[in-house]
Structures are given as C-alpha cells and as structure tokens.
Amino acid sequence: MNAAVRAVVRTALHQGAVVYAIYEGYQGMVDGGERIRPQFWDDVGSILHRGGTIIGTARCAAFRERAGRLRAAHNLLQHGIDRLVIIGGDGSLSGADTFRREWPGLVAELVQNGQIDEQTACQHPALMIAGLVGSIDNDMVGTDMTIGADSALYRITEAIDAIASTAASHQRSFVVEVMGRHCGYLALMSAIAGGADYVLIPENPPPNGWEEQMCGLLRNGRAAGRRDSIVVVAEGAQDRAGNPISCDYVRQVLEERLGEDARVTILGHVQRGGTPSSFDRWMSTLLGHAAVQEVLSATPESEPQLIGIRCNRIQRVPLMQCVEQTRAVAQKIAEQEYSTAMELRGGSFTEMFEVFRAIAEASPSVTTPSQPRRLAIIHAGGLAPGMNSAVRAAVRFGLDRGHTLLGVRGSFEGLLAGRIEELTWGDVEGWAGLGGCELGTNRHIPGIEELYAVARAIETHRIEGLLIIGGWMAYKAAYQLHSERDRYPAFKIPMICLPATIDNNLPGSELSVGADSALNAIVTALDRVKQSAMAAKRCFVVETMGRYCGYLALMSGLAGGAERVYLHEEGVTLKDLQAEVERMVKAFHAGRRLYLTIRNERANPQYTTDFMCALFEEEGRGLFDVRRSVLGHFQQGGNPSPYDRILGTRLAAHCINFLSGQLASGSADGAFIGLVEGKVTLFPLGRMSEMVDWIHFRPKEQWWLELRPVVRAMAQSTLQDREN
Incomplete structure (x- = not known):
C-alpha cells in the first residue's frame, strides 16, 4: 500500500495538483481535522520498503450511515477535495461508490x-473516484x-519451506492454514510453490471420500522416499455439501488413517506483514500513477473505474462491475x-x-505404458532461480503422462x-523451492564440429523428445539443432525451449523464470544500501x-525508488551525465541525504x-560522498521466489x-514457449531469428520499456513539487 500512496502523491504533485492524505481510512474522513493532511514530495520518501501503510486504515461504522458520510463530505470540502483515490477491498470500494x-x-444538505x-x-458538484x-x-x-497478494504469498511460501525442513527431520505431517476468505488463490499457489501434497480450496471442494484419496497420495509419497507430508488448507475450505473443513479435522484424519504424528500451523496475520515484494512495489507504483491520471481526467459524468493490472499492463474496468462480480x-x-465459481x-x-x-x-502408482517415450531435460546458459522448480514439474508431469524422463547433468557437455540418468518421482523431491540448478548448467553450446557427437548421443540414449531450460545460450543451441535437421536426422525430434534467465531477454515471453527472484534480490540489496546511506549525504551507483x-535495472529502479536509471536501450551521453550531476547537486543543496542511481552493466562501454x-565525486566537490555497489552473482543466488x-x-x-502431443501425432516440431499478455504461447523455433536482436542478445520488442515515464515521474522532483 505504501508504494501506491507514494505513487499517488508524487504523480499528483508532478501534475500540479494539491495532494492530501486521509489518515485512518474512512474514520479519518469522518473525523476530519488533523487526520486530513497535505502531502509533499519528501513526505513519501523512504517508504517503499515498509510493510502496512503509513497513513493507516480502520473500519468505520459511522461511514456506513448517511450522517457519517455527511460529516465526511463537509471535511473534504473544507480542503477543496472532490477527487479520491481509494485503496482497499470490495467493502471500501463499494462504500466509496455509495459516497460518490x-x-x-450531501452537498445540497x-x-x-x-x-x-x-x-x-458550485465548485464541487461531483465526487470523482x-x-x-x-x-x-x-x-x-x-x-x-491485488496489492499485497504477492507479498503474502512470499510469507506463506517461506513458512512452508521452513515447516518442510522440520517435517522432514521428524518424518512428520503438517497441516497449514492460510488466509483467503472465499478465495483459494493463496492456498493453491502456495501449495504449488511450496511443493505441498494436497490442497483444499473453497472454489473446488474435494470429492466425496476425499479423506482416503488424500491419505492415499501421502502414502504413495512416503513409499517413494518422501520424509514429510504437507497439506495446505484455505480458511474458507469446505466439502461438497458446504460443511467447513478445519485444520484440526484434517490433522485428525491423518493421524487416524496414516498412524503418524501430525501438526497444525495457522499462519494468521503473519501473512499480512513484512517487507513488500518487488512485484508489489512496482505494480502498486504503476497503479497509483494510473489512478491519479484517471481522477484528474474524470468528469462528473465519468463512471468510476477500478485500476487493475492485466498481463503487466494497466487496465481500467468499471468499479462496481468488478465488485459485483467478485461478490x-x-x-x-x-x-x-x-464449476461456475471456478469459471469466474x-x-x-x-x-x-x-x-x-x-x-x-504423479506418484509411483502411475501405470507405465508398454512402450514409454523417452524425454530428456537439459539446461544451458547461466543459472536462474526456478530451474529446479521447472525440472521437478516436468518430471512429475511427464510421469503422469506415462513417459520416461531423462536428466542430462552438466548441460551439453554432459x-x-x-552423463544422462533416468529421473524418478523421488529424485526431484524437495526441488520446488531449491535454489541453484541440480542438473547443472553452463554457457557452452555445441559448435559445428560437435554436432555429429550430439546427434550420436541422442541416438545412443534413444532420446525421443527434448526439453531445453535456460537462457540465451539455450535458445541459440536449440535454434542451431533445429537448423541442422537436414544434415543430422537425429535432430528430427520434438524439442522445446523453456525461458529461464535472470536477464529476461528472451523472445516470446514477457517474463522468464528467474527474473522475479533476481529482482527481489536486487531490491533487498537496495534497501540495505539506502539504510547505510541515510547516515550521511551519499550518492550510490x-x-x-x-x-x-x-x-532488471529499470524494474529495480521502479521498485527500489531510484532517482536515475541508465539503460543500454536508451544509451548514455556526456550531456546526460552533466544534467544528472546538476540535478544531484541541487538535490543535496536542498536537503537530500541519498541519491540512488542504477546502471545496467552494459549501459555504455x-x-x-x-x-x-x-565523475559524481569530482563534481560534488565534497557536498556528498559517492559509493559504488556491483551486485554481481548475488542476483542469481537464493531460493526462487514463489512467482518463479x-x-x-x-x-x-x-x-x-x-512434447506428448508431438509424439502422439508423429510430428517433430521445434518451439519456444512463454507468457505473452498473460497467456502461455508457443512459437516455432524457425521464427526466432525474426524476433531477436542477435547482436545485443535481446528481443526486438520489450514491453517494459513503456514504463520509463513512470520511473521519471517518481524520481525527478522539482522545487515546486517539493513545496507545492
């Protein structure tokens, strides 16, 4: 929420508006006085990393009555306020619409x-929201x-990771309850991210007799070598008859039917707290920026809009339509x-x-066909957090399809x-949240002279389908194998590339596995850098x-609150640097204590x-210190984020x-996969050449470049902005 507040304040000031914050929600609007305060540029500085909301929130019974809304209208008009940005749930938003x-x-009264x-x-005939x-x-x-969901998912996933360690040590079962009311999003996604065995959500209750089904799955997992069992339960979970399913009941079932020790963990409000994730910071910044544009351009006839995000783009939808559909x-x-609830x-x-x-x-109980197809998984390129998660899913999903899965250790050199071995259900146990790359990876890809040996290896190990997980080198290798099919018949097998690189520079996918984890690592580092810099006047590069x-540079600048971001896509000139020095000196003379600059590693040679x-040190002439921080491989380390x-x-x-479809139909196409505008999309390998800039190792089209104006609006305050 703080990122949204910051974005609203700074965007409004940038647009020349006077901005007020209403403290303690609608209660502050009803109370008026000191709870409605003007906001200036620096009032929302250094809040991106803080959980909760600096302006507070509260439930307000008085606002539910007309008399309370009358007092609220009077308090707003005393400050000339007739445009509101409301940050809250469906109750807060529907209350705002009633007020509107x-x-x-109310004004007439x-x-x-x-x-x-x-x-x-006459000056304030309508309320725009x-x-x-x-x-x-x-x-x-x-x-x-929604704002906060990704951070909550982080808290839950961290808790499940910690619980899994304890559970495995004691060979114990755990039942974890998560929030969500009538929505199973947190339960379902945390079960996937945490590698849980079973999940109960309100939208799709388990079938009758689910208790035995659940216990059967857990038995199979233990038989395959798993030392722990985790069941995730949404707080609104119920059975098909509408009866609530409590964590205690699930625990009782596990103890009675499996004969083992089971424990319950109710995460509660720990899910709401803590430092916000990088995604919540940059998404909320975009939303706040767009919300100001919406209310400033609104007219009395305008229908109030909900400002949301769809496929990483801002989306405006009629507010009450969204509230009604949610309810x-x-x-x-x-x-x-x-079934209707799931569709909605x-x-x-x-x-x-x-x-x-x-x-x-996809347990060992899956019946293997008489002639299972042999699919190989190989990595190539740099390390990306989330590679192990992808391999685990591929192995288990492949087993569910009846295939034999082969793991290639050490990339193409392996x-x-x-160095190829069959992967079983138990081999990938615990890989869901594991950082690094268990199969190994490197940047070496086969040269022309090695293609014959690659073809022989494929034939020797009877590989019938190939899943290549990695970054630019992985895609380049796949494109090369696909291009040489006429010379090497062994390459005429279905193959597909899965994008996994922190650089997020691959064609056909707006986000790569690993980029979110890297961004979180950068933002964590920036938080610490900014804390260290507040003790003295300091510029960090x-x-x-x-x-x-x-x-990574642009999005970390957006999520970390940088004053300036330098990109290779924009270039860097001496004129740019001169202007930056002038802004920096003025800012420190005006009382600034920290100036954060982020530079992409190849912004300019x-x-x-x-x-x-x-340059900054010399031109600062003692006004401030300058420090450098090269984050390096810190960005590739750590456990993958829930999103990745x-x-x-x-x-x-x-x-x-x-791959299954290709083998079933007798085809042998090559493809690369990714998310495009929120949808999983497949592209033929043959199209790769037309979609990439081979010289600069990046796609020709990059959606995130459209966000550059938002970064500038958040960072570049003028003296008028600061004193408006």
Whole structure:
C-alpha cells in the first residue's frame, strides 16, 4: 500500500495538483481535522520498503450511515477535495461508490444547513473516484493481482519451506492454514510453490471420500522416499455439501488413517506483514500513477473505474462491475455451484489447479505404458532461480503422462559425455523451492564440429523428445539443432525451449523464470544500501546484471525508488551525465541525504560504473560522498521466489503437453514457449531469428520499456513539487 500512496502523491504533485492524505481510512474522513493532511514530495520518501501503510486504515461504522458520510463530505470540502483515490477491498470500494452517488445530495444538505456556501457547492458538484484493490486475498475480479497478494504469498511460501525442513527431520505431517476468505488463490499457489501434497480450496471442494484419496497420495509419497507430508488448507475450505473443513479435522484424519504424528500451523496475520515484494512495489507504483491520471481526467459524468493490472499492463474496468462480480463468486460457492465459481476465477486459476492435481498425483502408482517415450531435460546458459522448480514439474508431469524422463547433468557437455540418468518421482523431491540448478548448467553450446557427437548421443540414449531450460545460450543451441535437421536426422525430434534467465531477454515471453527472484534480490540489496546511506549525504551507483537488456535495472529502479536509471536501450551521453550531476547537486543543496542511481552493466562501454562514480565525486566537490555497489552473482543466488516457482511449473506442464502431443501425432516440431499478455504461447523455433536482436542478445520488442515515464515521474522532483 505504501508504494501506491507514494505513487499517488508524487504523480499528483508532478501534475500540479494539491495532494492530501486521509489518515485512518474512512474514520479519518469522518473525523476530519488533523487526520486530513497535505502531502509533499519528501513526505513519501523512504517508504517503499515498509510493510502496512503509513497513513493507516480502520473500519468505520459511522461511514456506513448517511450522517457519517455527511460529516465526511463537509471535511473534504473544507480542503477543496472532490477527487479520491481509494485503496482497499470490495467493502471500501463499494462504500466509496455509495459516497460518490450521494455526493450531490450531501452537498445540497450542507448548503441548506449553512455549513458551506453556494460558491463552494458550485465548485464541487461531483465526487470523482478511482479504486485500487488492497487485499492479500487476490479475490477481486478485474485485476490479475491485488496489492499485497504477492507479498503474502512470499510469507506463506517461506513458512512452508521452513515447516518442510522440520517435517522432514521428524518424518512428520503438517497441516497449514492460510488466509483467503472465499478465495483459494493463496492456498493453491502456495501449495504449488511450496511443493505441498494436497490442497483444499473453497472454489473446488474435494470429492466425496476425499479423506482416503488424500491419505492415499501421502502414502504413495512416503513409499517413494518422501520424509514429510504437507497439506495446505484455505480458511474458507469446505466439502461438497458446504460443511467447513478445519485444520484440526484434517490433522485428525491423518493421524487416524496414516498412524503418524501430525501438526497444525495457522499462519494468521503473519501473512499480512513484512517487507513488500518487488512485484508489489512496482505494480502498486504503476497503479497509483494510473489512478491519479484517471481522477484528474474524470468528469462528473465519468463512471468510476477500478485500476487493475492485466498481463503487466494497466487496465481500467468499471468499479462496481468488478465488485459485483467478485461478490458473485462467494455467492456461487455458498450455492454450491462450484464449476461456475471456478469459471469466474478465470482460466489461469483453473489451469493451475489442474496442474497441481496432476503433479500431486504423479506418484509411483502411475501405470507405465508398454512402450514409454523417452524425454530428456537439459539446461544451458547461466543459472536462474526456478530451474529446479521447472525440472521437478516436468518430471512429475511427464510421469503422469506415462513417459520416461531423462536428466542430462552438466548441460551439453554432459550430453556429450553421456552423463544422462533416468529421473524418478523421488529424485526431484524437495526441488520446488531449491535454489541453484541440480542438473547443472553452463554457457557452452555445441559448435559445428560437435554436432555429429550430439546427434550420436541422442541416438545412443534413444532420446525421443527434448526439453531445453535456460537462457540465451539455450535458445541459440536449440535454434542451431533445429537448423541442422537436414544434415543430422537425429535432430528430427520434438524439442522445446523453456525461458529461464535472470536477464529476461528472451523472445516470446514477457517474463522468464528467474527474473522475479533476481529482482527481489536486487531490491533487498537496495534497501540495505539506502539504510547505510541515510547516515550521511551519499550518492550510490548500483550496477545490475542483464547484459544488454535493461529489465532488471529499470524494474529495480521502479521498485527500489531510484532517482536515475541508465539503460543500454536508451544509451548514455556526456550531456546526460552533466544534467544528472546538476540535478544531484541541487538535490543535496536542498536537503537530500541519498541519491540512488542504477546502471545496467552494459549501459555504455566507456561511461562505466567506476567512471560515473569518479565523475559524481569530482563534481560534488565534497557536498556528498559517492559509493559504488556491483551486485554481481548475488542476483542469481537464493531460493526462487514463489512467482518463479509457479511460472516454472506452469510452463513445464505446457512443455510436456507439447512434447506428448508431438509424439502422439508423429510430428517433430521445434518451439519456444512463454507468457505473452498473460497467456502461455508457443512459437516455432524457425521464427526466432525474426524476433531477436542477435547482436545485443535481446528481443526486438520489450514491453517494459513503456514504463520509463513512470520511473521519471517518481524520481525527478522539482522545487515546486517539493513545496507545492
């Protein structure tokens, strides 16, 4: 929420508006006085990393009554306020719409009571509103994600990771309850990200006799060598008859039917707290920026809009339409119309539920066909967090399809050396949240002279389908194998590339597995850098990875609150640096204590990070210190984020489906896969050449470049902005 507040304040100031913050929600609006305060540029500085909301929130019984809304209208008009950005759930947003509809009558009553004059009433004939959804439940129709949901998913996944360690040590079962009311998003996604065995969500209750089904799956997992069992339960979970399913009941079932120790963990409000994720920061910044544009351009006739995000783009949808459709989901659950409830949640929600079920049920009990097809998994390119999650999903999904899965250790060098082994259900146990790359990877790809050996290795190990997971080198290798099919018949097998690179520089996918984890690592580092810098006047120049792709630099600048971001896509000139020095000096003279600059590692070959630091130090003439921070391989380390685990799982399932379909039809096409505008999309390998800039190792089209104006609006304050 703080990122949204910051974006609203700074965008409004940038647009020349006067901005007020209403403290303690609608209660502050009803109370007035000191709870409605003007905001300036620096009032929202250094809040991106803080959980909760600096302006507070509260439930307000008085606002539910007309008398309370009358007082609220009077308090707003005392400050000349007739445009509101509301950040809250469906109750807060529907309350705002009621307030908007009553506004003309409230204003007329205030005139009649002598509390305002006619001139004031004429100046503010209507209330214009825009809504942002602040809810960890991610239950609002009209937006892919709500503010706070990704951070809550982080808390839950971290807890499940920790619980799994304890459970495995003691060979114990755990039942974990998560929030979500009528929405199973947190439960389902945390079960996928955490590698849980079973999940119970309100939208799709388990079938009759689910207790034995659940215990059967857990038995199979233990038989395959798993030392722990985890069941995730949404707080609104129920059976097909509408009876609540409690964690204690699940625990009792596990103890009685499996004869083992089971424990319950209710995460509670820990899910709401903590530092926000990088995604929540940059998404909320985009939403706040768009909300200001919406209310400033609105007219009395405008229908209020919910500002959401769809496929990484801002989306405006009629506010009350979204509220009504959201409440319809809960109604369908109450009426036990579960198929309709799942449809209302959207296609990706249903897809991920089916993916989880297939992976959970892909136990050793799957019947192997008489002639299973042999699919190999290989990595290539740099390390990306989430690679293990993708391999785990591919193996389990492939087993569910009856295939034999082969793991190639050590990338293409391992293929040439014959380091290939069959992967079983138990071999990938615990890989869902594991950082690094268990199969190994490197940047070496076969040269022309090695293609014959690669072909022989494929034939020797009877590889019938190939899943290549990795970055630019992986895609280049796949394109090369596909191009040489006429010379080497062994390459005439179905093959597919799954994007996994922190650089996020691959064609056919707006986000790669690993990029979100890297971005979180960068933002964590930036938080610490900024804390260290607040003790003295200091400029930091932080260098991020990405090669010639500026995704990490730009998005970390947006999420970390940088004053300036340098990208190879934009270039760097001496004139740019001169202007930056002038802004920097003015800012420090005006009282600034920190100035954060982020530079993509290949933004310019001459104006390096060291050069920039030396230039800023010299021109600062003792006014401030300059420090450099090259984050390096820190960005590739750590456990993958929940998003990367889920993305890797989702894409791997589609890859196995593609290979299965090709083998069933007798085809041998090559493809690369990715998310494009929220949909999993396949592209023929032959199209790769037309979609990439081979010189700079990046796609010709990069969606995130459209966000550059938002970065500038958040960072470049003028003296007028600061004193408006």
